[in-house]
Amino acid sequence: MHTNLLDMQRLEELLSSAVRRALNELYETGTADLPVQIQKTKKEFEGDVTVVTFPLVRFTGISPEETAKVLGTYLKKNLAEISGFNVVKGFLNLNISGTYWLNVIKEACKDHYYGIQIPDNNSPTVMVEYSSPNTNKPLHLGHVRNNLIGFSISRILEASGKKVLKVNLVNDRGIHICKSMVAWKKFGNGETPDKSGKKGDKLVGDYYVLFDREFKKQVEQLVESGEDRKVAENNAPLMVEAREMLRKWESDDPEVTDLWRTMNGWVYEGFDTTYNRLGVSFDRTYYESETYKLGRELVLEGLKKNLLEKEEDGSVWADLTDKKLDRKILLRSDGTSVYMTQDIGTAQQRFSEYNLENHIYVVGNEQNYHFQVLRLILEKLGFEWAGRLHHLSYGMVELPGGKMKSREGTVVDADDLIDEMIFTAKTMSDELGKLSEYSDSEKENIYRQIGLGALKYFILKVDPKKNMLFDPQESIDFNGNTGPFIQYTFARIQSVLRNAGNVETEIPDVTPNSKETTLARLIYQFPEIVVAAGEEQDPSVIANYMYELAKEFNQFYHDHSILSAENDASRLFRIHLAGKVGEIVEKGMWLLGIEVPERM
RNA sequence: GGUUCCGUAGCUCAGCUGGAUAGAGCAACAGCCUUCUAAGCUGUAGGUCGAAGGUUCGAAUCCUUCCGGAAUCACCA
The missing domain is CATH 3.30.1360.70 (Arginyl tRNA synthetase N-terminal domain)
Known part of the structure; x- marks a missing residue:
């Protein structure tokens, strides 16, 4: 139970x-x-x-x-x-009373699922959309924050007894994709990931950058020859080609579609590698190429019911001035959709397909306005579930010099970042030399766990809605309030348990001392912490709790010997107490998507 | 200019649904390994909680104004 x-x-x-x-x-x-x-x-x-x-x-x-x-x-x-x-x-x-705390520990030890509510068939379903990359660039630090928050909050909600559907909406179409395609066609000489050994998403990203560079050259040339800059940007041959490519894609031109499919395929392979390394996953992936036409019908229906307005040029608008907001366009004068239109459609699709208690979009705070408007328009259109949409808005990751800028080459690439973290973990571990008896592959796995643990904890311990700073120079600590500190606490506990061997399962009646009581109090809190993290949609609640628990345990560990306790009852009690703390650490870290090593 | 969010120690962050003397980590300094893993533990130092008013027995927390920073306000996504 x-x-x-x-x-x-x-x-x-x-x-x-x-x-x-x-x-x-x-x-x-x-x-x-x-x-x-x-x-x-x-x-x-x-x-x-x-x-x-x-x-x-x-x-x-x-x-x-x-x-x-x-x-x-x-x-x-x-x-x-x-x-x-x-x-x-x-x-x-x-x-x-000590008896009360003793009972708390006894009860917790009896319950293997302590603090975790397992969803069953009657549990409400929550959809969590996160990641949502564009297929013209590799994933960077900003995506990392998104993915970690999205994945963690999914696990936290599951542990709060919800059925969770993790979904990804891949932006696989549009002018930006066509830019990469144009550049590849013109300058690529048939390069493929296989031929060049480059990761697929990196390869496509490089052509996107190349497009931008060549495009700017063309613009400068036109400006020098006396062209107005605006006009030049519009008429540069590369831009003309990209737009032409998009037109062809939209009319299902076989050659263009083929190239599009091939290049996106490369990107997906690259993304999958990164997702796997980050340890995130999805139950379902949506592609915008399949959903971008959704919503149009709903808008037209809304127009028919006079909920929306049509301009003389044929464009369709939602008037939100009564909500102290502006008017928002939903169909262009040529009848085509905008981003908002599509989101109206995908939301309706999802709510008609699933019975969702809640739909969470993990999207950066630069889209706060978009989601505010989305909900209002859905309400206007009369969808009763509009209030169940929730934007989990998170802040930007900034570098010491400010925002990441691809033009200045300050974008922190996700794969590079992971590599660096693992490398640092390896350097540190080798210095400490505690893993000498392990095989190379076992060592590699531990380096990976620690490096990723450090990265994930560093990001997740910050309140999602706040902007945060990432300093690549100073890198990420492995001491103090960090992932490795908590992992280390777990490894220590496992070491004690190994040395303890098999012990009596019945916990003896002892009066907990002050440190033991503090631990009991923290154990007591764990279930409500999980619930609070779910309600507030905030993994940092878990992270902060984990730190407190680990810190308390380390003090206890320092002050009192477990295996050489004053008497047998106390020894047995402490072994169980330590074991339970270890379980909670493991579970809490699991909620953050962080693995814990047996030794480190 | 409108809207929203943020200003807490040198740095990175907790605390914010009002409660006690505002907490951690990093960096600095001083200690603790013949004893279960020192990626640990202990101590010292570091603050007009951006500013000013207000509400309250009580404000970092709530309200108002101001200062400083960010995001957004496209027939882009």
Whole structure:
């Protein structure tokens, strides 16, 4: 059986209802609207849980300190779980009995799925769209953040008891793809990934860059010969060719479609490699070439119902001025769709195909406006599920010099980044020399786990909605609040467990000491942390918790010997406690998409 | 200019649904390995929480204004 949430919230609820009862008994306050505030006791004070009495004084009519004392006395007398209390100003700090914490550990140890709710057939379904690359460039650091957040939040939602569909919407069509195609045709001499040994996405990306360079040359030439810059950019021969290519693609020209398919194929192979290395995956991949016509019909229907407006030139608009926003075009004057139109269509397609409780788009914050408008238009069109769309907006990854700029060559390539992280892990591991008895392939695997652990944790520990800074020079730490630190904690625990061998499964009755109690408190919190991370759609909640847990464990490990504990009962208890912490570390890291090594 | 988001230690970040003396890590300095993995542990130093008002018994947290930064406001995606 899974430990259910009602059990886990028992402590808070138990206390708050006891406080209500106490006040009602002593001061006849009634129990309905009492503002009972219960929180974790701050580290620097003694106690486990704190009742804040300031809001209660208007019911008791006595000072906060007196109120705290009265309540403390009552609670200690009437609740077995309370073993003592102290009062600082208006704060009533309660000590929870050792028995209670012992039971928390016992219960947690019994439950293999502790903190994790397994979805079943009746669980609601959530769709998470993430990654969503263009096929004209390789993945870079920005995509890495997107992929890690998308993948992690999917796992967190699964652990919150949702069925999760991870989907990718690949932008495989449009003028940018045609640019790569034009450049390859003109300058490529039939280069392929096989012939040049280049990764497919890199190869195509290089031609995209080449297009841009040659295009600029042409523009400069035209400007020098007296052409207006705007006109030159429009009329440069390469641009004309790219547009022509797009026209041909849209009319299913066989030669163009063929080249398009080939080059996209190269890119997908490259993407798959990167996705595999990052450890992310999808349940379903959508392609814009197959969805870009969706939405048009819905817009026309909306027009028929007078929900949308048609201009004299034939373009169709949604008027959102009543929502304090602008008007948004949905069909161009030539009748073709824009990006928004397609998103209307794909959303409708998905909601008609699946019964979705929620649809999460993991997309950068530069598209905040787009998703705000998307939802409003869907509401306007009368789709009852419009409110179930959610934009998980994340901030930019900036470099010390500001934004990544391809023109200045400051784009941090995803593959290079992964390579560097693994290399650093290898250098560090070899220096420490703890893996000498391992085979080369085992070592490689551990370097990979650590390097990726460092990268993923570094990115996921930051609140998604905030912009973050990545300094390639200073690279990423392996000490302190880092992925390897947490992985190391796990490896240490596994080492202890190996040395312990087989032990009795029954946990003996001991009174936890202060460090053990702190760990019990953290273990107690884990299930609510998972739920909170899911509700807030924020993996950093998990990351911060993991760090706290690992840090606490390391202190415990430093202060107390597990295998040479004072007596057999304590030894056995600590082995189980350490084992459970290890399991939670493993599970928490799994939620972040980070592997944990047995040794490091 | 409109809208949205962000300003916390030298640097990177927590804390933000109001509560105690604002916390970590890195960098600096000083300690701890004959003992379960020192990728660890302990200590020192470092702050007008961008500024000013307001609400409150209580504000880094909520409201207003201002300053500074970012994103966005295409018949692009």
